[in-house]
Amino acid sequence: MRPILLSGHERALTQVKFSKEGDLIFSVSKDHIPSAWYSANGERFGAYKGHQGALWTVDVDPTTTLLATGGADNTMRLWEVKTGRELKKWEFPTSIRRCEFSEDGRQLLGVTEKRTGQLSNVVVYDINPDPDAEQTDEESLRIVVEELPRVTVAGFSSLGRYIITGHDNGSVAQWDAKTGELLNEVYSHEDGMSVTDLQWSADRTYFITASKDKTAKLHDTQTLEVLKTYVADTPLNSAAICPSPTEYVILGGGQAAMDVTTTSARQGKFEARFYHKIFEEEIGRVRGHFGPLNYVAVSPDGKCYCSGGEDGYVRVHHFDPPYFDFKYEVEKEKQRELGF
Amino acid sequence: MAPSFEQLDPETEYEDGEEEVDYSDLREQYEVRMEEGLDTFIVIDGLPRVPSGSKDKLVKFLLRKLTTVGKTKEESVYMPMDEAGDMTAGFAFVEYETPAQAAAAVKALHATPLDKKHTIAVNKLTDIERYGREGRIDETYKEPEIAPFEEKEHLRWWLGDQEGRDQFVMYRGDNVGVYWNEKDDQPEQVVDRMNWTESFVQWSPKGTYLTSMHTQGVQLWGGQNWSRQKRFMHPGVNLVDYSPDERYVTTWSHRPMQVEEGNPILSLEEDGKNYIIWDVATTKPLRSFVTLDVPGPTQDAEGNPTKQKIQWPAFKWSADAKYVARMTQGQGISVYELPGMNLMDKHSIKIDGIMDFEWSPTNPQRDNIREYEQLFCYWTPEMGSNPAKVGLMTVPTKEVVRTRNLFNVSDAKLHWQSESAFVCVKVDRHSKRNKNNISTNLEIFRVREKGVPVEVVDNLSGAVINFAWEPKGDRFILITAGEVPAGAAVPPKTAVSFFCPEKAKGTAVGNFKLIRTVDKKNNNAIHWSPTGRFAVVATVLSQQSFDLDFWDFDFEGEREETDKDLTANLQLVGTGDHYGITDIEWDPSGRYVATSASVWKHRMENGYHLYTFAGQTLREEPLEQFKQWAWRPRPERLLSKDEMKNVRKNLREYSKQFEELDQAKKSSANKAVVEYRRQQLEEWLAWRERVEAELVEERQELGLEEISEERAALLVADEGGEGQKVVEEIFEEILEESEEVIE
Incomplete structure (x- = not known):
């Protein structure tokens, strides 16, 4: 599994995303330029110039036509993937921590940072999928998160029915995506330990959250019930669910350099960890980064994954055949039963 | 003033989570x-x-x-x-x-x-x-009431374990837990309590009690319910030490105790003292002492007060615990007789210049000596024109059995072999011209032989930094370190040397011979298996290297021709590596080795590893805030020599039984795991089926395609390349470039 190193960024990576076909990788970092790469060979496809601050977040629509980015220059922008043209700029009083398209690509949400005098907001815009169309300035929904602590991550559930948010204190909340009403709230992670990532399963009926409390948890979208828990030995920054047929999750994290006096690569635990999704057992680790992993993403076709590190690199790993062949005895048994 | 016992709130300071310390019975009795x-x-x-x-x-x-x-x-x-x-x-x-x-x-x-x-x-x-006071004393004699007999817990219950497992205590975070060792499986918890101790835990020498340390004193726990067995009140206690038979306990506090009148347990006698020697059975103090300062400069060259090293244990017990002795450095040894704690013969034994002494660890057997006696070894440095001296003295007769003069001695260490057959004196000598050039030789006293002959082992290169006898054996390992060049940042390389006696006739022990020296190592620690034969030589508390070497002295295999006269066949049987290792402990049966990295020493990858005696890794468990690991010691074996021999002879049959038991246990455990996984898988698949069906239904109701747009994207991509995408790349390479100038 020889990695491809994407070394185009000058500062720490903050988020990496695959296109829905799995052929492109979009990356944002604390430098100001989002980049797009071919996942097959790591060649750069293009860059999107315009932002004037560190970037926190990126997402791409289902048809890989539109790209959304957000960051510390208090803007969320929409780009045409193909040409790098800036289509729209939304401005906010504080920075944008997260943006995400709904599964049909018709809606885009953004999370604004909580600061003195400013509450965390979740804003939703209706998106016109035509790159040449005028995008609206009018938000279709604004959730002012007043009673709950700062929102760190958010996303649309299946059918765009709910918005799920993860919070600074380790809690996860479910909101009605039409009315903005708070429906449910669970305290799944350790109190005071921030939820650092939220990623969906392919059909968005369940999701995984990663937290500084060194665990990642699988939640049911409908009930917010914790289905599975994956225990690591280091604070986690990200967690991704591998698409079927493999039943794995990938966790990434590591001791932040500011938290330890001397951080060697060994000590920092800068590894991507693979866990079995159903049995909650660790299966393997992939080393390589020499700083914490800030984000891990799996290609929707399940054939490769990539990780963005504090060290400024994106590493793309294409899986070898044994990765797909590995099965627990009970899984093989089940397969035989089902007549494979 | 130190807070008195009354002022301290027992709930906050002395609580162990389940029961607070209740002195009310004593209070009533001694009403103050x-x-x-x-x-x-x-x-x-x-x-x-x-x-x-x-x-x-x-x-x-x-x-x-x-x-x-x-x-x-x-x-x-x-x-x-x-x-x-x-x-x-x-x-x-x-x-x-x-x-x-x-x-x-x-x-x-x-x-x-x-x-x-x-x-x-x-x-x-x-x-x-x-x-x-009036009414306090009854004029008529009343027979004291004898409380009805109450069955006490069996303090040695853990020895009756069906599988003969060993226990260990683990202290991490605020929790102290005792576990059964389950080899490569998760250890089985016996008990776990929060804030059981305030500083550390310690087993008594035979494993009967677990000792916990508190500001007010020491508590002993045991029995199947881990109930409190004893408590010894010693405000500010820092360290505790047991006599070998667990009948007496020494407690020590850095600060002199302040005892106020009316204290229910301690009397004014104990005021201002640092040490108390207790009788475990009655929990009454026998005698108390102040710390003796080691003579020496109290200030270093820059005028800062030097750190006073304390000798621990200062009170050393004879093997039979009939005597406890303390040395006054440079003057002599005070031997106290138990249980009265009276100074033997009313006087200390005067030994001018004495630097150190050690009791024989078992009752010594000497040639032609049948009477009961104990033995200790001591040494004195050069004083004026008198040479340095090593001596052996008997107690209670105070007869000097053997002395030996030594020259150019800068330091000496005394190492008894566990059965008191030998005592090895490791002598560091400086050359006459250069005081910094240290070389070491060993003076081995053969205590059991007639006249106590001394054998000298020299020709050791460099200074010996560590030495250890094989328990119950006659072989030893030592580590030498080369000279450190001034200003070097790395510690010097070390060499590990292995010695054994030559073959000799009958039961005699031949001369000690070097088996092998392994150099260019970093090792600094030697840990013999408590049953001998196997040893771990390791590098602990180092920043750079963390290796463990497992040696076998009786390897059952080809023996080198050069070793044919030796009583050992040395072989490196395994190696290990434990990042940040600070401690190594053999289990009392000599089957397992636990290595740990304690948060007391550093904060990197704290936790423990478990190895077999041959260095095979069984478990690695990183634990945050891991502090301490201690195997529970076992009392001496009750099997006679013949019975043990018999076991050894039929080892094959025994091991067959045990292997079967292990197998059975493993497979039943495996079965449980597989069963659990099967259940997890079933539940997951059932849940997925339900959720997927619901989703499809909902989408249909809304008049949407069965799968969402983003998932459809993947299908489109797949269709293009007949299931398998082929990415073609064209590389252009310039092979040659030439420039032709055409006129």
Whole structure:
């Protein structure tokens, strides 16, 4: 599994995303330029110039036509993937921590940072999928998160029915995506330990959250019930669910350099960890980064994954055949039963 | 002033989570009422009755005695007359200047004879008040009530484990837990308590008690319910040490104790002391001592006070625990006899210049000596024109059995072999010209042989930094370190040398010979298996290297020709590596080795590893805030030598049984795991099926495609390349570039 190193960024990576076909990788970092790469060979496809601050977040629509980015220059922008043209700029009083398209690509949400005098907001815009169309300035929904602590991550559930948010204190909340009403709230992670990532399963009926409390948890979208828990030995920054047929999750994290006096690569635990999704057992680790992993993403076709590190690199790993062949005895048994 | 016991809130300081320390029974028994101002008074009873004319004479006579211990004067002595008024009543009240003087008077003068007929009884007024008050003393004798027999918990229950497993205690975070060792499986928890101790835990030498440390003292726990067995009150206690038979305990605190009068357990005797030696059975203090400062400069070259090293244990127990001895450096050894804790023969043994001593670890057997005796080894440095000396002395006869003179000695360490067959004196010598050039040789005293012959092992390159005898054996390992170039940042490379005796006729032990030296190592620690034969040589507390070497001294395989006269066949059987290792502990059966990285030393990858005796890794468990690991010791084996031999002879059959048991256990455990996984898988698949069906239904209701747009994207991508995408890349390479100039 020889990695491809994407070394185009000058500062720490903050988020990496695959296109829905799995052929492109979009990356944002604390430098100001989002980049797009071919996942097959790591060649750069293009860059999107315009932002004037560190970037926190990126997402791409289902048809890989539109790209959304957000960051510390208090803007969320929409780009045409193909040409790098800036289509729209939304401005906010504080920075944008997260943006995400709904599964049909018709809606885009953004999370604004909580600061003195400013509450965390979740804003939703209706998106016109035509790159040449005028995008609206009018938000279709604004959730002012007043009673709950700062929102760190958010996303649309299946059918765009709910918005799920993860919070600074380790809690996860479910909101009605039409009315903005708070429906449910669970305290799944350790109190005071921030939820650092939220990623969906392919059909968005369940999701995984990663937290500084060194665990990642699988939640049911409908009930917010914790289905599975994956225990690591280091604070986690990200967690991704591998698409079927493999039943794995990938966790990434590591001791932040500011938290330890001397951080060697060994000590920092800068590894991507693979866990079995159903049995909650660790299966393997992939080393390589020499700083914490800030984000891990799996290609929707399940054939490769990539990780963005504090060290400024994106590493793309294409899986070898044994990765797909590995099965627990009970899984093989089940397969035989089902007549494979 | 240190807080007294009364001022401390027992709930916050002394609690172990389940039961608070309850001294109320003792409180009641010793009910304390401080009567202000009366502490300086004593009552003298048993005085002669004299006519009023002679009263002054008697008072003066008495004063002479009274002033030997404190300050008082004639007016402070009140001697009442009897009812008739012509004779003194036979007792007197005396006021001293301070309560301490009064206490000293009671101590010194009570029960001393005044003349042939009269012996005076001296008591504190407060005591008379307390114990002799009206109604306190019943005139008729009442038989003391003997409490009905209560069955105590079996303190050695853990030895009856069906599988013969060993226990260990683990201290991490605020929790102390005791576990059964389950080899490569998760250890089985026996008990786990929060804040069980305040600083560390310690097993008693035979494993009967688990010791916990608290600001107020030491507590001992045991039995199947881990209930408190004993407690010893010692404010500010830092360290604890047991006699080998667990009958006595020594506690030590850095700060001298401050005991206030009326303390239910400690008396004024203990005030200002650092050490208390306790009787475990009665939990009463036997005797207390102050710390002796080691002579030496109290300030270093820059005028800062030097760190005083304390000797621990300062009180060393003889093998049979009949004696406990402490050395006064440079002067001699004080030997105390148990259980009275009286100084043996009323005098310390004077040994000029003594630097160190060690008791023989078992009752020594010497040639032609049948009487009972204990033995200790000591050494003295060069003094004036007298050479340095190593001596062996018997107790109680105080006979010097053997001495040996040594020259150019800069330091010496005494190492007894576990059966007291040998004592090895590791002598560091400096060359005459250069005091910094240290070389080491070993002087091995063969204690069991006639006349105690001494064998010298020299030709060791460099200084020996570590030495260890094989337990119950006659082989040893040592580590030498080369010289460090001045200013070098890395510690010097070390060499590990292995020694064994040559083959000899009969039961005799031949001369010690070097088996092998392994150099260019970083090792600094030697840990023998408690049963001998196997040893771990490791590098601990190092920043750079963390290796573990597992050696077998009786390897069952080809023996090298050169080793044919030796009583060992040395072989490296395994190696390991434990990042940040700080401690190594063999289990008492010699089957497993636990290595740990404690947060007390550093904060990197704390946790433990478990190895077999041959270095095979069984478990690695990183644990945050991991502090301490200690195997529970076992008492001595009850099998006779013949029985053990028999076991060894039939080892094959025994091991077959055990392997079967292991197998059975494993497979049943495996079955459980597989069953659990199967269940997890079933549940997951059922849940997915339901959720997927619901989703499809909902989408249909909304008039949407069965799968969402983003998932559809993947299908589109797949269709293009017949299931498998092929990415073609065209590389252009310039092979040659030439420039032609055409005119």
